Amino acid sequence: MPDTLPELSPTEQRRFGRHLVMPEFGQAAQRRLKAGSVLLVGCGGLGSPTALYLAAAGVGRIGLVDPDRVEETNLQRQIAHGHATLGRPKTESAAARMRDLNPDVVIERHDVYLTEENALDLVGAYDVVIDGTDNFPTRYLVNDACVRLGRPNVFGGVLRFDGQLSVFDARSGPCYRCLFPAPPPVELAPNCAEAGVLGVLPGVIGTLQATEAIKLLTGIGTPMIGRMLIYDGLTLGFDSIALAKDPACPCCSLPRDAIVLRTERMVCAALPPGGSMTPAELEARLTAGEAFSLCDVRNPPEWSGGVIPGAHLLPKPELEALLQAGAPPPDPFAGHATVVVYCQAGLRSAAVIRALVEAGHDPARLVNLEGGFGAWRGPRAAAAPLAATG
Ligand SMILES: [Zn+2]
Structure with missing residues (x-):
């Protein structure tokens, strides 16, 4: 983040009035948001509310990573898109809604999969990363790139009626691999297409991810580093558990330069016999x-x-x-x-x-x-x- 924070224009002074009136937030936090940048990996269920709220809040630069196009089955939960953008790239669809909320936000579209080849360049170009994927290989790439480059990783996970949220920042807490050193067997890792997801659930968790990103960029509050929020949509219960750093973690226990990105392969507990x-x-x-x-x-x-x-x-x-x-x-x-x-x-x-x-x-x-x-x-x-x- 630059040493000299950008000034707010008269338009921004009006637009962000509800932020500026809060003494805990004020001009300083708003200018930090304007100077800040966020990489959103995934413009789907989690990425939709995150993209919209971060643009609306005045984050200066937002990168969108998603190679997919909008499909009808997305619209049950992916509210950054709509019928008008069916068949269009999700990054284009989300960017149009974001610009409508805040024409000043700089949006950088990356219509690609995050891979071991591009992850360091993409993650390195932003202050905060939001993991809005629900596939394990991408989650591990996000984690490993963030640990290597010293970026906070705002994690969100959703399935059926359950949600999880944490902030992984290996500089001061555990990383994702401290909890899950390797992907689970395929049988234990259903995705939303297979197991389903209540449409509003990624709205709840994605909105909380946006909250954490704003806190990280502005320095207000206490981020969820070293803790995980567990949300049960059926009882409307929010619990939080403490997470410990694993001194033998296969990622964050290494010197940062020694962390090599590689794509995890998902396998069955026993490989399929055919x-x-x-x-x-x-x-x-x-x-x-x-x-x-x-x-x-x-x-x-x-x-x-x-x-x-x-x-x-x-x-x-x-x-x-x-x-x-x-x-x-x-x-x-x-x-x-x-x-x-x-x-x-x-x-x-x-x-x-x-x-x-x-x-x-x-x-x-x-x-x-x-x-x-x-x-x-x-x-x-x-x-x-x-x-x-x-
Ligand atoms: Zn770790």
Whole structure:
């Protein structure tokens, strides 16, 4: 942050009057917000309220990271977007709403996935990072880049009716890896597309993330460093637990220069026993005339974005219910052909294969599509929907 804080224009003096009138906030905090910058990773359920409130509050520069386009199924919770922007990049859609709230905010659009190649450049260009993703590989990249560069990471997580929030700042508290050194097995890590989420829940947690970012930029209050807020939407209970720094943490116990970013791979507790195939290999073998049964285990809203031609649609929860009930193997698992099972990113399908094998199916007939439908569609569409934006 620059030593000399920028002055507020007469327009800003009027716009931020409700801030300026509070003695704990006042001109100094507002000018710190104007000088400050925030990187929002994800413009979905968590990123929507965060983006709008930070723009409205007068944060000077906001970076938006999201490669996805707005889809109808997003609008149940991703309120920065709307029908008018269906099919448009989420960063463009969110930026338009943010500029309408505050034309002076500088918005930097990054229509990309956060990767091990770009994470340090992106994170390093901002004062505070807000983690608004719900996929573990991105969460670990955000964490590791923030620890390495000494940036606070405002964490939010949502699933079904439950929310979590913390501020990870390894300079004075634990990091995300102190709590969770590595991603959980796929079976224990359902995402919102699979398990669902109450639409207003990311609104609650995202708004709290915006609050923490404002506190960090202005220096007011006490940020949630070393504590985690646990929110239960069904009882409306807020609890907070203390978090300890792990002296053996695989990330923040290292000298910062020794932290190397790498993309975590999500795996099953036991690797799926069947084989796997890349989308390029599948395409080549289909073109060469090989016969496969294709089974799409995603949920109906995900099918609307497209399927692999010829696929049988059988959502994972339905399939699991059939297996639990001991029902006979559903088509396409009844025949003799090799079945290529796919979901959006190749994680749920791996769990499905494992469940099928446990139920007695022949692992030699089951093949997981690596990277799922997102990788299949890949460069053909910029809108690979898994970016997991809550
Ligand atoms: Zn740590």
